[in-house]
Amino acid sequence: MAPSSESPQEGVDGESLSVFSSKKGKAFTNKRVNLVLDESNYLLWKQQILLTVRSHKLEKFLTGSIKPPSATVRDEDGQVINNEEYKDYVAQDSALASWLLSTMSASLLPQFVGADTAAQIWQTVTKFFASQSTTSVMNLHCRLRSLRKGDLGMRAYISQVKEVCDALAACGSPVSDIEKIATLLNGLPIDYKPFVAVITASREQFSLDGVVSVLVDAEMQQSTFDQFSGMAMSANVAQVANPGFNSHGNANTYPRYSGRQQGFQGGRGKGRSKFQCQLCGKNGHLVDRCWHRFDHNFAGVTAGSGSTSRGDGAVSGAGISKLRQEGVAGVYNEERASVSPMSVAEVSGEESPVTGNSVTETGACGPVQSTSRNDLSESVHVEEGASEDENEVAEDDAAIMSDSTHAAHSDEEAGGSVHLGRGSNEAEVANSDEVCPNPILLADTGVQCINRSYRFVYEVGIGTLINQTFSYSPQEEMSKVPVIDFSKQDLLQSGSPKWNSVRVQVLRALEDYGCFEASIDQLQELRRAVFGAAEELFDLPLPTKKLCVSESRFRGYMGTAPPLRLHESMSIDDAHIAGNIEQHLTNILWPQGNMSFSKTMVSFTELALRLEKTIKRMIWESFGLEKHMDELINSTNTNHHLRIIKYESPETSEPTLGVRLRAHCDMNSLTLLYQNEVDGLEIRNKDGEWIKVTPSANSFVVVIGESFSVWLNGRLSSPYHRVTMNGNKVRYSIGLFTSPKGGYLIEVPKELVDDENPLLFKPYDHDEFMAFYSTQVAQGALSVGLKAYCTV
Ligand SMILES: O=C(O)CCC(=O)C(=O)O
Numbered sequence: 064m065a066p067s068s069e070s071p072q073e074g075v076d077g078e079s080l081s082v083f084s085s086k087k088g089k090a091f092t093n094k095r096v097n098l099v100l101d102e103s104n105y106l107l108w109k110q111q112i113l114l115t116v117r118s119h120k121l122e123k124f125l126t127g128s129i130k131p132p133s134a135t136v137r138d139e140d141g142q143v144i145n146n147e148e149y150k151d152y153v154a155q156d157s158a159l160a161s162w163l164l165s166t167m168s169a170s171l172l173p174q175f176v177g178a179d180t181a182a183q184i185w186q187t188v189t190k191f192f193a194s195q196s197t198t199s200v201m202n203l204h205c206r207l208r209s210l211r212k213g214d215l216g217m218r219a220y221i222s223q224v225k226e227v228c229d230a231l232a233a234c235g236s237p238v239s240d241i242e243k244i245a246t247l248l249n250g251l252p253i254d255y256k257p258f259v260a261v262i263t264a265s266r267e268q269f270s271l272d273g274v275v276s277v278l279v280d281a282e283m284q285q286s287t288f289d290q291f292s293g294m295a296m297s298a299n300v301a302q303v304a305n306p307g308f309n310s311h312g313n314a315n316t317y318p319r320y321s322g323r324q325q326g327f328q329g330g331r332g333k334g335r336s337k338f339q340c341q342l343c344g345k346n347g348h349l350v351d352r353c354w355h356r357f358d359h360n361f362a363g364v365t366a367g368s369g370s371t372s373r374g375d376g377a378v379s380g381a382g383i384s385k386l387r388q389e390g391v392a393g394v395y396n397e398e399r400a401s402v403s404p405m406s407v408a409e410v411s412g413e414e415s416p417v418t419g420n421s422v423t424e425t426g427a428c429g430p431v432q433s434t435s436r437n438d439l440s441e442s443v444h445v446e447e448g449a450s451e452d453e454n455e456v457a458e459d460d461a462a463i464m465s466d467s468t469h470a471a472h473s474d475e476e477a478g479g480s481v482h483l484g485r486g487s488n489e490a491e492v493a494n495s496d497e498v499c500p501n502p503i504l505l506a507d508t509g510v511q512c513i514n515r516s517y518r519f520v521y522e523v524g525i526g527t528l529i530n531q532t533f534s535y536s537p538q539e540e541m542s543k544v545p546v547i548d549f550s551k552q553d554l555l556q557s558g559s560p561k562w563n564s565v566r567v568q569v570l571r572a573l574e575d576y577g578c579f580e581a582s583i584d585q586l587q588e589l590r591r592a593v594f595g596a597a598e599e600l601f602d603l604p605l606p607t608k609k610l611c612v613s614e615s616r617f618r619g620y621m622g623t624a625p626p627l628r629l630h631e632s633m634s635i636d637d638a639h640i641a642g643n644i645e646q647h648l649t650n651i652l653w654p655q656g657n658m659s660f661s662k663t664m665v666s667f668t669e670l671a672l673r674l675e676k677t678i679k680r681m682i683w684e685s686f687g688l689e690k691h692m693d694e695l696i697n698s699t700n701t702n703h704h705l706r707i708i709k710y711e712s713p714e715t716s717e718p719t720l721g722v723r724l725r726a727h728c729d730m731n732s733l734t735l736l737y738q739n740e741v742d743g744l745e746i747r748n749k750d751g752e753w754i755k756v757t758p759s760a761n762s763f764v765v766v767i768g769e770s771f772s773v774w775l776n777g778r779l780s781s782p783y784h785r786v787t788m789n790g791n792k793v794r795y796s797i798g799l800f801t802s803p804k805g806g807y808l809i810e811v812p813k814e815l816v817d818d819e820n821p822l823l824f825k826p827y828d829h830d831e832f833m834a835f836y837s838t839q840v841a842q843g844a845l846s847v848g849l850k851a852y853c854t855v
């Protein structure tokens with residue numbers, strides 16, 4: 064006979080009742096939080112408690128909004144009997160109350176004497192900290208106002224601001240995002256003025272995370288620029304391409320430009336929609352730029368998603384499954400899921416969380432003279448300081464002024480060894496008889512981590528998987544650009560196992576680094592001749608070299624300008640066209656002829672071109688764009704620009720010791736670089752660390768450019784790179800830079816657009832963009848980079 068309540072369902076809803084079972088209560092009391100409440104950590108404690116309690120649907124017990132059922136009920140005979148539901152209620156409430164007390168430090172416990180229910184305890188704790196807070200609210204506000212960055216690192220400074228804001232929130236005096244932004248900006252040194260101006264003058268308000276992102280990048284730029292004596296910080300502004308704003312207030316005059324503020328938040332990958340922070344769950348930034356990260360304890364919370372975040376930055380519960388579902392590549396573990404502080408884990412191949420289209424690390428460096436079309440077609444080298452001679456470029460300013468978009472994302476996957484099976488998609492792989500990748504691996508450290516191959520299969524859904532074993536070691540993976548062997552490329556047939564195997568590696572390398580080393584045996588045979596020719600060229604008298612001029616800016620000879628003579632280059636457009644090298648280079652420099660020079664450079668160009676085509680084809684195939692192949696190949700068949708660069712050995716007294724070519728992204732589609740034995744190229748990885756590229760004698764370094772990234776709707780990103788040199792040897796490098804041909808509209812293939820991956824970029828003409836870009840730069844405006852230029 065089921066007892067009926069004396070006052071049936073009073074204040075008790077069925078759903079809540081369902082958790083009253085003592086069984087569940089028991090499970091709940093076992094739930095541990097890793098933080099003990101003391102005088103200093105109320106906010107963190109409260110977060111954890113609330114999330115845990117909510118996940119058990121017991122919040123009403125805390126707030127007191129649930130009323131206990133009647134203690135007695137009448138049975139069918141009208142006899143008063145004890146109400147089982149009441150007993151359950153008391154059991155549950157007591158379990159919660161005692162659990163709450165167990166999360167408090169002993170010094171606080173006396174405050175709770177007499178508080179018997181969860182609601183009473185909650186009230187007491189809230190009051191206690193509120194009353195404590197009132198005494199300190201004023202102090203905290205004063206402190207907030209007086210915070211200054213000073214010599215603190217940017218992250219430490221942001222952490223301080225956050226701490227005080229959190230303390231204020233804990234005292235019931237929350238600080239709005241606008242106030243937080245104002246505080247952050249207010250405490251910056253004068254050097255950051257240009258950035259502050261950009262943020263405050265932006266038509267669309269920056270989000271807090273956007274500001275954090277800008278500041279973190281600004282600091283990095285600052286340190287890059289510190290290496291250049293006498294360089295005005297304001298010069299950097301020109302690189303802060305925040306759509307919708309420029310120093311002349313006229314960036315939006317360009318008709319196709321949307322003016323939407325997406326600067327500082329662009330990024331790499333599939334689509335804005337998935338660009339979601341793993342910590343706070345908000346869209347538009349990833350965890351490394353999340354305001355919530357800036358706690359001492361790396362606290363963060365995904366309130367909306369119901370995941371619990373702990374003081375050590377752990378993300379658990381729903382957070383884990385969310386990360387896993389989305390293929391986030393941070394190292395995590397079921398029990399103690401921690402996202403590495405520096406891990407800007409790629410959420411399904413997201414676009415750069417860091418700088419998007421806005422902040423470049425390069426920095427503008429003074430006026431650019433030419434504004435004509437075709438002036439710049441790859442990374443744009445900008446002069447610092449006026450050079451008297453049109454053909455002379457201040458050496459360190461072969462500084463590159465590109466619409467740099469940096470992809471600071473980090474896939475920190477620890478390793479294991481994976482054997483890929485066959486299958487056309489994830490499901491097939493899973494059903495395959497062959498070994499299929501496991502989504503979770505156990506790394507050497509014993510920590511579970513995401514298996515990159517699994518994610519790869521899942522995301523790319525490639526048609527045929529190759530039986531291949533990949534082994535991962537985190538150290539190796541993050542410290543060295545991948546090397547891919549193309550030596551048998553002539554034997555490679557699209558679709559052959561060898562081809563597919565290389566293709567997989569290419570895609571992965573580009574996803575992870577935006578570049579790789581392509582080793583190709585044939586290159587070794589050309590090596591001596593190539594660098595002999597380069598030496599011969601730059602050894603020519605200056606007046607002879609200056610004979611090589613071009614209508615295009617940054618073509619022909621660009622020499623060094625005093626006082627620093629550390630960089631010169633010779634460039635030729637359309638190097639792939641038969642006879643161009645001989646006609647426009649050799650015959651000018653050596654009127655008497657120089658067959659061996661021509662032959663060497665032609666052979667080199669041919670080899671590079673073959674490789675370039677192979678790589679492009681592989682990329683398109685990886686994204687299922689085969690049917691566009693002819694069109695795509697055609698559109699990039701021209702505009703192969705060959706540049707031979709000489710980096711003079713540094714002089715020890717030289718103030719800019721180190722950086723020879725500033726950090727930049729290439730704006731063209733693909734760059735192939737070949738260097739002599741003197742290393743110097745560095746690539747910035749997803750963790751923001753510079754890693755040395757030490758290519759072998761038979762390797763090209765292949766770097767993806769912005770244009771390709773746009774074409775692929777943001778699927779791959781162009782990496783920052785730079786050249787640093789400290790030795791006493793001369794460095795030569797030769798680059799083949801491929802750009803889309805002018806007059807051709809680069810349009811994102813419809814295969815790359817769907818609900819998950821909305822169209823990010825409008826069709827654009829590369830030459831038109833370059834003309835627009837160089838005009839902007841010449842005007843000293845904030846440069847709108849390629850992605851901002853054609854963003855939807
Ligand atoms: O010399 C090198 O290795 C890099 C050159 C480069 O990045 C460029 O010219 O865009």
Ligand SMILES: [Fe+2]
Pocket residue numbers: 442727728729734784
């Ligand atoms: Fe470059």
